[in-house]
Amino acid sequence: MPEERMMPNDALRLFFLAIEEVMGKDGMKAALRGAKLDQYIDNYPPKNLDLEVRFSDYAKAEQAIEDFYGRRGAKAMLMRVGRATFNYAMKEQSTVLGLAGQALKLMPLPMTAKMKLLLEQMAAAGNKTVNQPVRLEEDADAFMLIYDVCMCQFRPQHDAPCCHVTVGLLSEAMRWLTDKNFAIQEVTCLNLGADACRYRIPKTPE
Numbered sequence: 001m002p003e004e005r006m007m008p009n010d011a012l013r014l015f016f017l018a019i020e021e022v023m024g025k026d027g028m029k030a031a032l033r034g035a036k037l038d039q040y041i042d043n044y045p046p047k048n049l050d051l052e053v054r055f056s057d058y059a060k061a062e063q064a065i066e067d068f069y070g071r072r073g074a075k076a077m078l079m080r081v082g083r084a085t086f087n088y089a090m091k092e093q094s095t096v097l098g099l100a101g102q103a104l105k106l107m108p109l110p111m112t113a114k115m116k117l118l119l120e121q122m123a124a125a126g127n128k129t130v131n132q133p134v135r136l137e138e139d140a141d142a143f144m145l146i147y148d149v150c151m152c153q154f155r156p157q158h159d160a161p162c163c164h165v166t167v168g169l170l171s172e173a174m175r176w177l178t179d180k181n182f183a184i185q186e187v188t189c190l191n192l193g194a195d196a197c198r199y200r201i202p203k204t205p206e
């Protein structure tokens with residue numbers, strides 16, 4: 001496992017709120033207990049950007065959801081948690097995702113130009129706020145969001161890419177922006193030994 005890495009309080013707080021929305025209050029408590037994160041029961045991190053919580057805490061909570069539902073069933077739940085995380089971040093205008101809110105959505109620009117702007121904002125927030133180096137690349141057909149470090153490095157090894165929360169979050173971000181659904185995929189994953197977690201965001205909706 002890599003060296004421990006810190007993330008802002010609000011990133012873990014939003015994630016916990018999203019888990020609670022999907023699993024309910026009792027489910028959330030069970031997940032925190034299962035993850036041996038008892039210190040957070042009824043005591044979520046504060047709403048600020050201080051780097052005081054661990055990548056491994058986030059990873060433990062993800063893993064606890066997966067253990068709770070089983071690896072197959074968990075995928076859909078983790079994606080829902082990712083979608084809820086985006087919606088909370090949007091509602092609270094959290095700087096964790098670098099969201100400019102309605103202004104971007106209403107800009108009179110082609111869809112892919114708006115997608116690029118939002119992905120650039122999210123990447124900038126990863127670099128500036130979340131302590132998670134990330135870059136955006138693109139080709140004719142797709143954007144590629146590339147994370148050089150990820151919470152999945154603090155999880156047991158999987159046999160397929162396991163960052164479903166991020167896939168859900170990106171899916172919801174694109175749906176919110178365009179009112180369309182995009183088949184986003186994690187194509188390489190640090191958890192499996194790749195050099196980065198790479199998310200392919202096609203420029204054409206489903």
Ligand SMILES: [Zn+2]
Nearest residue numbers: 152163189197
């Ligand atoms: Zn990954």
